[in-house]
Amino acid sequence: MALARVFALALCVMLAAVGAQAQDVPQPDYTEWELRARADEVKLDLGTASINELESIRARMVDWRARFLAAEATNQTRISTVKAQIDALGAPPAEGEEEPADIAARRSDLNNQLAELRAPVIRAEEAYTRADGIIGEIDQIIRDRQADALLELGPSPVNPANWPAAFEAVTTSLRASGQEIAANVSSATYQAEARRNLPLILLLTAIGGMLLARGKHWAQMGVEMLRGRARRGAGVFRFLVSLGQILLPYIGIYALIEAISATGFSGTRLDFLLGQLQLWAALLFGTRWLADQTFHEVADRATVQLDDNARWESRRLANGLAWLYVARAVIEAFGELDNYSDATVAVVEFPLLLLTALVLFRLGRVISDETNAKVPEGEERSVFRARMMRVLGRIGMVTAVAGTVMAAVGYLRFGEFSIYPVVATLALAAVVMVLQRFIFDLNDLISDRMKTDNEGLLPVLAAFALSMAALPFLALIWGAREADLLEVWTRFREGFVFGDTRISPTDFLVVAIVFAIGYMLTRLLQGALKATVLPKTKIDKGGQTAITSGVGYLGIFTAAIVAITAGGLDLSSLAIVAGALSVGIGFGLQTVVSNFVSGIILLIERPISEGDWIEVNGTHGIVKDISVRSTRIETFDKFEMIVPNADLIAGTVSNYTRGNMLGRIIVPVGVAYGSDTRKVEKILMNIVRNHGEVLMNPAPQVEFVNFGADSLDFEIRAVLIDINKGMAVRTEIRHQVVEAFTEESIEIPFAQRDIWVRNAEAFGRGSFGTPGAARPTEVPPAQSVPGDGVDNDDADGDGGDGGDGSR
Template identity: 30%
Template sequence: MTSLRRVFAGFVICLFAIMAAQNVTAQSNDNGPDAVQKIELENAQNRISEWDGALDDLEQTITRDEVTNRFINDGRDELEAIHLGIVTLRDRAEERLKRFKTALGKLGDPPAEGQEEVPAVARERERIGQDIARVTGVIKQLELVDFRATELSDQLAGLARERFTRRILGRVDVPLDPGVWLTAWSEIVRLPSMVQARYANLEVDGQAADELAEIAPGLVLMTVIVIAALIGGEVIVLRYMPGGWKTVPQEDRVALISGTRFLFTAMVPGIALLIAYGILDSRQALLKGAMGDFIHQCFAAALFLLFVGAAIRSVHSPFSPALRRAGTTPRGARIVGISSLVVAVIFAWDMVLLQGATTLGTSLEIALVQSISNVLVISVLLFISSLGAFWVHDEKDRHEFWPKLERRSRRVLKAVAILMPVLMVLGYVALARFILENLMMGLAFLTCYWLLRGYFRALMHTYLVRPEPSEDSKTTDAVHGTLYFWLRVLIDVVMVTIAVPVAVMIFTDIAWTDLILAVQQAFVGIQVGGIHFSLRSILLAALMFVIVLGLMRFFQRMLSTRVLPNTKLDQGLQHSVSAIFGYAGICLAVLLAISAAGMDLSNLAIIAGAISVGIGFGMQSIVNNFVSGLILLVERPIKVGDWIVVGADQGLVKDIRVRATEIETFDRSSIVIPNSELISNRVLNWTLKERSGRGIIRIGVSYGADVDKVREILLEMADKRREILSYPAPQVIFMDFGASSLDFELRYFLRDIGDVIAVASSIRFELVQRFRDEGIEIPFPQRDLNLRDIDKLTDAIRDAGKGAVRSKPVPAPSVPDETPTSDDEIEHGADQKAAPSSSAKDISRDRDASGRDIPDAGGDPDGDAPR
């Protein structure tokens, strides 16, 4: 008993210990979120205080009118960072507020006046209310800071636009003032001494030296990668790549070579150059002051020259014109390519010199003279590049899209090349330079986009759409064309989605923050009634539709090429099963896409009702054909490969689609018949149940022929044909005693009714030769014509030809008598005798004329008189 009590006491102590531990854990869990929330609120308050201080400093600087261009740029960058931080913090606060409101809703409505609530519930309600009040206060503070930041951003943007407009539209008299040119030239001569005096004793020490020593290996590595990519890319592309794509079509081959060349000589070294700049930018002591701006401009010029130079070499290929992608002549490829490369070098050099002059503190005159000289040289080179003598003029492609775009672009380029020197002469140097900068950036951007687009299309067309041909491939050209079209659409959508934001950032003054907010708003979407529309849901729905449809088409192809051919089903039933599987896949893909888009599938009843109204008004024929197509696939009165006759049209069924059925006639033309006509009208199907069918050859022989011999020959002709079945056996039928022949029919059954015309033609060829050898005549209809009173008729015709005037009627000759030799001629004899011959009509007319004393028309009595 003592041992049992000890065991029981120990068990009770353990139980109390577990319960106490659970209480402590629950208290710690209850206090944990409060502590975390308190820390987050304190951090939010600290960040709001920092942002308020930064905004106060910006306001003070703006009010003192000490705003420089550098301050405007730095201030806008700082405001963008503040705005992004506010958006992030506000999203977190709104998410927490939503969670608190959900928890408060679970507690139910507060008690009415005079009622009491459970103390624990009341305390929880009070705590959640305090949390909601604190988070709401943080959100309101963030909105106030965001409002101040937006106001300051608008002020800085207004100042930037004002200064930009004043700078661009400013006019100087430099081009017409010789003194400015002399001053600038003397200062250009002193530039080497100025650089030597300023940077001869330059030493990097202290923190800058330490940081430079730390990043020196990385910079050297990036420099080696840039040089290796430039040299190795040219060698690989021009020496090894063309041989690997010999079997690729010429257009894809050139696109692949130029795109690979651009990737090796622009993308790879460009990424290495950006990494090197990022390494420098991460060290604050290295990129500061005027020297930092100069290094930044050098990197920008190098990156521009890298991309534009690679694009020009890939598009024009001046040193290997056979690989050019532009529509230039071989001579034009060299001239236009080299001119474009010189333009890119001058423009990049101008960027570096302009920033270098600002860093050295040179006068404004040298910068203006430099801008004028460079712009004039670039204008001349652009004008030369746009001349039509260096471009191919193909009349066949004159009205196509790309040739038309190329001609119009050259016209615009020629106009700009003429406009910039005119602006220079008038003194609008800044405006001309602004046009040149945007023109160069625009051409570089569009060229890179065009190169990458063609490269990805060629890759897809070479390795995805048209793989190496194989003899057992059952994929038709139509399938390849459809796949190629949708893959091209996908490439265009992806590239446009990436290129548009990049172009907005390059060519507009829209802040990065505003662009991110616009994208977020597009992805978040809007609420219209009970349906939520957003770009995210639309893209997800499209992606779901494409994936599901692709999987279903893959399984459909496997079903039609691997599974069904190994079954005992006939070809038509295999096609029906495959088509029904494809329609089911489309329906499934649509339903899943609608569900992924956020639409409630229960609303489909409303949509179906609306569609039914549309069907009642204007879609009856479409739905009729659709339902008829389903009936054709289920009942299978016709199948793919059947020989059918519909009205006056006949041919082989090639495809049974949802709306219509395609029939290929024996002339190799296609007839598209709506499915409703195949259901509602009579259709003759020669091969519905089986391929065998009967053929008939009709032939007639003369009355003197040996009929037994004829029967023997006909059966012999049928027995030696392998296409003709032995059972049922061929038959020779004596049909009738014809007007000119004895009529027979050779009747036989063929293994394949599709051979009926060829077999009948072959038998007829042999019958003709065999009947000739056996002396059997194949007669043709004969007719005997008997004429009475032929002498009187001859005299009447002679007198009528002389045109003599008769004083008394001349008896008309007898009408020719036709003795028919067949029953049809006997039946129509009365009609033939009632119609007088042409000679009898002439005699009757002369007799009437002589009776009325009509004078002769004159002329030679022995000649033909006009009547």
């Protein structure tokens, strides 16, 4: 009780804090906002702002919009209270009707209060809409400018008139860099600093050179140590150790950069290039590792399954693309330092673009060729990866050709946008596939350690989440701005408006948590009822199951209502949705609703229960489970039959074990004519009375039921303690009857017929009398041979169709 009180007190404090926070929302400075908005709108109207200026304006607008969104929560608690008070007064009177003066005055006062409380909210909503409109206008302007720049016709790189200027610009850049380094090296000040740092320089140089020369080899040695392990999960350790192929050489590059910086000989230009060198080195080493993981020389360790030659060529081409990508980055760095002209940029970058297109085309051809695929049978994930790479390969081939042609004409930006994003997309797809394979290998390792089945939903969901996480990077590759992604995230956090309520992801999280708690409490209550409470009552098993199921459905429904309310969704807003759904329920979902209602009736009325032996539409079986839509029945042939609940309610169902397990069996017995019927009756009665499963009250009976065509017919009728054993009891009784009749020489007849042939001499004159003609040799019992002179006569001459017991 004390714990409950503490929890209740904490909950009250939280609610009070939330309410106070809603009341004390800081209000934006609308005067400043008005001046800033007007100034920015003027800049947008002039159309002279640069991209950087537009991004700066947009960042300010995003900040203002966030303030206005927070201000929309002003007075929410008071507004809800006043609305409830107005609703308590009832609906306003219709036109022409009068309302009592005191109620009318109170309604007017509350409406005035509501308008006053909503004034800051309305102002914040108006300002939010204005800021959002400015942001949308800026995004549209930037996108239009990007599209114009992409389709802008520039200098052609194949025009020889542009080559001398480009050559001169590149030569000037290299000469300037060399002169800067030479000047620093000849400086006495820099030389003195280099001598002071000589031990550190030598140490960093040794470390960097050693890691560059041997780092990859050491990482490969670590991988090979794990290669021979056949146990599940070895791929996880190989993956982690293989990361050393990136880390160790990168540390070596970093050590060399620090050694060069320690000499003091690097100037402004070299410092800028050294800063970019870290990124270039990471790109090269990462691509080399990625190519090795994707197209590994060992077939079973490759992410994309190709034959040996295709994997080797793909790995070589992927490394070539990485070097070309870095070379383009170096050219762009020099262009940024020395401000290259458009013609120089086109001439210098076009050879790299052409080589990239050639390598991309060749790589796309290799991975898209189905004859190179070597996918193990039964590995669906490998099949999917192969298909994905084939699609990307074909796209790469098309864009390589189109981009090169467009760049040669003069649309260099379009050519770059066509080719380089495809290269980056291939790399991103390879990263995703490699990480997905790592996830499945990790799941195999965990499953092996825990001795469980390795097939599960969790690794599939993790792989899917990884694919979703790659989408923002894919958008950035294809020209999306960071601001665009932030805008999507902002919209997601803001949620959406449903009626008068704004639903945010936080509300969804609250709904999920509250529903999960309610669901767990419901399951705990069901378990307590099923295991502790209900077994101590006199309620039968079917009734216990019905109560447990009813508590479950009621608990889940209550948890859903509480969760929706806790999330801030006004249930009255669902009235229109419920009205629309009722139409669909009436037409398209009538069968589902009928089965649902029938399931509720079955659980309440309980004409059948779990474990009952029933017959439905001529099929016998045991009821295994009753749900709200259908009932699961296990037949005696050991297959499951799913019966809609509506069929059980509307149709005829035979329940053989309803209320008790008693049931009657009937065993027919036939004896030959001439047998002592009194003796037969006595034998049969002794057999049935001595059986352990037969009840003596009501007493079993032996009935002489009929003079049959071939036998004297008796029936053994007995009530069993458990009708489920009826088949076994019948079998045992039949065995005992045969044994007893054999001892007493009582015959159990079977149908027989004698064939009498009239005018046998007629066969000599017929077709059978011809030489060589086949003659009938034997007629099976109980059959007659039609034809001239053949008659199916009875054997005993009584005018019947064959007397009882005739030979």
